[in-house]
Amino acid sequence: MPYNTHTQERYLVEEELIERVFWFITLRWITVAGICTTSLIAYFILNIGLPLIPILIIATCILLFNFVCITRHHYIKCISYSQYIKSHQRFANLQIFTDWIALVLLVHYTGGIESPVIFYFIFHVIIAAILLSRKACYLQTSFAVLLIISLSILEYVNIIPHVQIKELFPNLIYDNSLYLLSTLFFCITSLYVSAYLATSIANQIRKREKEIVILKDTITDAYQALEKKDREKSEFTYKVTHELRAPLSAIQSLLKSIEEGYAGEISEKAKELIIRSEKRTGFLLTLVKDLLDLVTGKIGKPREHDSKSVDINEAVKRTLHLMQEKVKAKNIKLTVNTTEQPVCLNIIPDDLDIILTNLIDNAVKYTQKDGAITINNYSTDDKIMIEVSDTGIGIHKDDVNKIFDEFYRASNAKAVELDGTGLGLTIVKNLVKRHGGNIDVNSELGKGTTVTVSFPV
Amino acid sequence: MANPKILIIDDDPDIVEAMRMPLEANDYEVISANCGKEGLQKAREEIPDLIILDVMMETDTEGFHVAYELRSENQDSEYKNCRKIPILMITAISQKKSMSFSPEKDEAFLPVNDFIEKPIQPKDLLKKVAELVVNKE
Secondary structure, eight states: OHHHHHHHHHHHHHHHHHHHHHHHHHHHHHHHHHHHHHHHIIIIISOOOOOHHHHHHHHHHHHHHHHHHHHHHHHOOOSSHHHHHHHHHHHHHHHHHHHHHHHHHHHHHTTGGGOGGGGHHHHHHHHHHHHSOHHHHHHHHHHHHHHHHHHHHHHHTTSSOOOOOTTTOSSOOTTOHHHHHHHHHHHHHHHHHHHHHHHHHHHHHHHHHHHHHHHHHHHHHHHHHHHHHHHHHHHHHHHHHHHHHHHHHHHHHHHHHHHTTTTSOOOHHHHHHHHHHHHHHHHHHHHHHHHHHHHHHHHOOOOGGGOEEEEHHHHHHHHHHHHHHHHHHTTOEEEEEOOSSOOEEEEOHHHHHHHHHHHHHHHHHTSOTTOEEEEEEEEOSSEEEEEEEEOSSOOOTTTTTTTTSTTOOOHHHHHHOSOOOSOHHHHHHHHHHHTTOEEEEEEETTTEEEEEEEEEO | OOOOEEEEEOSOHHHHHHHHHHHHHTTOEEEEESSHHHHHHHHHHHOOSEEEEESOSSSTTHHHHHHHHHTOOOTTOTTGGGTTSOEEEEEETTTHHHHTOOHHHHTTTSOOSEEEEESOOHHHHHHHHHHHHHHHO
């Protein structure tokens, strides 16, 4: 696990470096455009006597360099990922290094130490702090400082000719040693202070990013561990209920044989007691069956080949066929509105059967004699829906959110039907979710309930 | 004519007993076996009129193997005299769905004639047994 966290974190941080290098390249296009526009405006509109040709040559060089950069950025290919990253770091260093030289040339052609372009060194320091490590940023800053000092000294001692922009500085000041010293002092200190501030902030951000990645991993791990526990719990429940089923079936079968007199004559009282015992074991069997259905939905995602294309109209018809006696016994008016064309849903057929059986069984159970049940099948472009409405006892608004809880039974439901596991809707919800669907309940106490299940197409 | 003979193959003696009572009360002769191997042996020796077979015994599929063995098309099968014996298969609740079969649809897949669910309802059992035994004759 720690290894995993580490690689993940490294992956993200380094991924970001690559992104920023690319961003830096993009920024350079803008810089080139900026240099050209400003110098042209300065020359033609403000009538400042800039040496336009060298400036434009520098801009062209930056442009060409950027073409090289972008090509390299796209075609950078190395054997391993760490090499790829190293290569990007070297690449970033090289770019900043080249930019310093371009910048110092621009400074030279716009008036040397007098040039306002000198301020641009500051934002390059910030870029270096963002892209590079603290150490590399200081090294780059020192290199810039060295360039500035060399340029001013070389101009001061006239080894390099000074370019004077008369419109800005009518009198020469580059040869004023006190001015030169003070400008250099403030320039150098501002560069180092910028480097210090920017690297501090950049490091803070990097630290936070790492923390977030670790935190995210921790949460993911914890979530996975929880999911695993839940699955284990479900598997355990599955095994336990599975084991319970056989003896319960045997008890129930024996009781039935006794009740029907195959073990010899029994008294009326004994028969009554047997029937009561049988009813209780019957309930236990239902509970076991429901628990099995419940955990089936939790044990795992359905496997691809288990799902089949099922026509929902057919599925509803089949379920109703199995329940027709119950419906008839209560004289319930049953309306089924199927879709005009067959609507096929990709689902595990048994899961759909369990869903429909539970929903329709609830509707029948909680609808009084002579009531009505309506089943509507719909299909839209992205959804398939089955809606089961009844004119039954309804659900109290306080209960609506609880009815999906395991073993929860609303008080009015208990009053109507004493036996019930309180698992039916939980089963339905799990199975619907298992197939990426949704379940929605609308109910008014005493008026009826509409349950809608919808599945994505 | 002798009473129809029924072989029950189930490892749960209580289920066997629960079926034996109503069957014997209705003049069937009941013999039983508590595992697939014993069941196959008794089927071969006794040639019953009906076999009631549990799906799951020691293993989850033991019942299937017994059914396949009895229905084997192989000319040299030692159970070739059993091919015509109807089989009533016992399944447990919510077990059937995980296998998703029904006799009409999957007879080729599972060579049995009918199913009965556990817990056993004597009336249901007697009805199915009667149908299968009569059809055989």
